[in-house]
Amino acid sequence: MAKTLIIGVSTVTRNVEDFETFAKLASPLKKHGQVCIGVSSLAEKTQADVPEGGWGGGSAWHEYTSLLSSLQKFFPHKKMQPFLDMKHVKKNRELLRAKAKVVKKYGYQASFSTHIPFFLPEAFFAKYPHLRGARVDHPRRSKREAFAPCVDHPEMLEMIKEMMGELAREVPEIRSMRLATNDAGGGLCWADWLYAGPNGPACCRHISTAQRAKRLMEAIREGAGKERMLDLQMDGNFSEAEWREMNSLIDENFHFHIHWTKGVEHQVNATGVPSSGGIMDNPVRGIFDPVGIAKMLDGIKKPEVTRIGLNFGYNYNRGRELDDVVEKVVEIVDAFLKEPAHGSVERLLFVRKLCEKWVGTKRRDELLEALIAMNDAYRLKEQVAWRLTGNYYGVSMRIVNRPLVIMPDKLTAEEESYFLPYVFNTDVNEARMDYRDWHGAKLEGGPIEPMATNKDPRLKAMDAFSSRLKRVAGTLENMGDSPTGELLSRMGQSLWLYACVMRSANNFFATGVVRDRNAEKLMGPAHIPPKIGDWTGDPDLQLLNSYMRDELDNAAEMAAILENGGMRQMVIADNAKNEDTFLLGPDLIKQLKRKCEIMQRHWLDAEAYMTIPHK
Numbered sequence: 001m002a003k004t005l006i007i008g009v010s011t012v013t014r015n016v017e018d019f020e021t022f023a024k025l026a027s028p029l030k031k032h033g034q035v036c037i038g039v040s041s042l043a044e045k046t047q048a049d050v051p052e053g054g055w056g057g058g059s060a061w062h063e064y065t066s067l068l069s070s071l072q073k074f075f076p077h078k079k080m081q082p083f084l085d086m087k088h089v090k091k092n093r094e095l096l097r098a099k100a101k102v103v104k105k106y107g108y109q110a111s112f113s114t115h116i117p118f119f120l121p122e123a124f125f126a127k128y129p130h131l132r133g134a135r136v137d138h139p140r141r142s143k144r145e146a147f148a149p150c151v152d153h154p155e156m157l158e159m160i161k162e163m164m165g166e167l168a169r170e171v172p173e174i175r176s177m178r179l180a181t182n183d184a185g186g187g188l189c190w191a192d193w194l195y196a197g198p199n200g201p202a203c204c205r206h207i208s209t210a211q212r213a214k215r216l217m218e219a220i221r222e223g224a225g226k227e228r229m230l231d232l233q234m235d236g237n238f239s240e241a242e243w244r245e246m247n248s249l250i251d252e253n254f255h256f257h258i259h260w261t262k263g264v265e266h267q268v269n270a271t272g273v274p275s276s277g278g279i280m281d282n283p284v285r286g287i288f289d290p291v292g293i294a295k296m297l298d299g300i301k302k303p304e305v306t307r308i309g310l311n312f313g314y315n316y317n318r319g320r321e322l323d324d325v326v327e328k329v330v331e332i333v334d335a336f337l338k339e340p341a342h343g344s345v346e347r348l349l350f351v352r353k354l355c356e357k358w359v360g361t362k363r364r365d366e367l368l369e370a371l372i373a374m375n376d377a378y379r380l381k382e383q384v385a386w387r388l389t390g391n392y393y394g395v396s397m398r399i400v401n402r403p404l405v406i407m408p409d410k411l412t413a414e415e416e417s418y419f420l421p422y423v424f425n426t427d428v429n430e431a432r433m434d435y436r437d438w439h440g441a442k443l444e445g446g447p448i449e450p451m452a453t454n455k456d457p458r459l460k461a462m463d464a465f466s467s468r469l470k471r472v473a474g475t476l477e478n479m480g481d482s483p484t485g486e487l488l489s490r491m492g493q494s495l496w497l498y499a500c501v502m503r504s505a506n507n508f509f510a511t512g513v514v515r516d517r518n519a520e521k522l523m524g525p526a527h528i529p530p531k532i533g534d535w536t537g538d539p540d541l542q543l544l545n546s547y548m549r550d551e552l553d554n555a556a557e558m559a560a561i562l563e564n565g566g567m568r569q570m571v572i573a574d575n576a577k578n579e580d581t582f583l584l585g586p587d588l589i590k591q592l593k594r595k596c597e598i599m600q601r602h603w604l605d606a607e608a609y610m611t612i613p614h615k
Helices: 016-032 060-065 086-106 122-127 154-170 209-224 240-249 290-301 323-338 344-359 361-384 390-395 428-433 460-476 483-517 519-523 539-563 588-601
Strands: 005-010 033-038 109-115 132-135 147-149 174-181 231-236 254-261 264-268 307-311
Touching: 005 016, 005 109, 005 174, 016 033, 016 086, 016 323, 033 086, 033 174, 086 109, 086 154, 154 209, 174 209, 209 231, 209 240, 290 323, 290 344, 290 361, 307 323, 323 344, 323 483, 344 361, 344 483, 361 460, 361 483, 390 483, 460 483, 483 519, 483 539, 539 588
Parallel strands: 005 033, 005 307, 033 109, 109 174, 174 231, 231 254
Antiparallel strands: 132 147, 254 264
């Protein structure tokens, strides 16, 4: 008997029109199994999640949470309602109802993602102190503590059942739930991975994380109704000990997705294929990897694999993939499920067949070689510099658009005003000065190249990665004027833009290393260099100047691509008001040009602190 596949598809949509477009694009997958479409993205940012005040005007950790869904953002219990923005709740609920009609129209099932238990305002706990659970914020990333309710308390479990019951009544097609915890707004009492350390009320300390997760899961199922068997995924941060305990919870309708274990992100149990809609790394979109998708789909040959996941939403629900890329990925998955291609040779022949369909017989092998090279390049980056991401380093540290200068303390308040408030750091001086800060930790280049002790700490593998992407981009940008050729051409633009982001990452990382080892020189008094012949001057000054020059050229290159239609390929705020820590502003081209101007204005700052050549 053939197994039934569950095909989960999701993206970020703020209106029903975009959601229906996405639903249409996913429809070819219906012939291969039960399509389960995500319905939980919010109508708008939850402004109340982010506290006001502070040098940056808020709290970067709270920004994680502000576009993430939770049951209380749609169906808050009556005890919660006085403490929440009910106008915002109403908008979310109205959008969900409209999406539910589309789900029914297309014959899909629905999935809902919730961070749970999600933090609540302090005023709620002032009234109901017995429901206060764990502190869930990240101490190095938050400017204000946040507490989630305790799901071990029978009263809280009843509240969860009621909220889940409302969701089930509003969306009868609900079939799948993703329960995210111990991260980005949610957290279980006494869990090993709580960022502030295991904590919670003493009354529930004796309960294991596995028991707690099981009770939560049972409350969700009871709330949904006994007649409805939900497919549940527990998602989040768990220690290896908790991971082993949770193995006992697995049944055919429960699986889990662990963010971090043994240093590897996104481990999935054997029931699902960890597929993705594309290469998703804010701020660049429009990149899909046929070679990688085919490799992941190869896992369906295992009898126990019953799920495929296709996600087209960007980090922390800040944006969504382009519709034509969604269409192309669906085409790839549809073709694979019609004629599965197992093993390396068959997979490449499968991709070659797609290439022929897209660009014709003459150019199919050229395109295939480019796609293989792209897949190899991304695998290289994951091996040597997986922490250098566009989202966390490029955007939330603002290295994309901030000026790379040797002495950032020389920048004026006006020069800092367009980027510094968005830098992810709780301390304004660290945000200003430390190019290697990574949300409160020290950034290293990766497991193979911790280059901080090298004379030139620039990551050579990252230079190779960027160069490879540009070569692939050059091939894709000349794939003809057919609809697919035009799509591939724009993907070439995206690859070039992503190479620019990674080039910035390399320049800032290397500058940070060299600045750190010259901290005393750069903090010392300005001085006139010795009046003697010196062919090279301070070798570290030469390195810093080379990084700064490369970044100047890189920023100008990126601005030119964006001016030539590249803005379509970027995840960008729709207006200046919505720019935040994880979302670049709509005036990015202007900001890149401003970056170049500021860099040139401060080009000579370090020459009064580090010896210049005198030939």
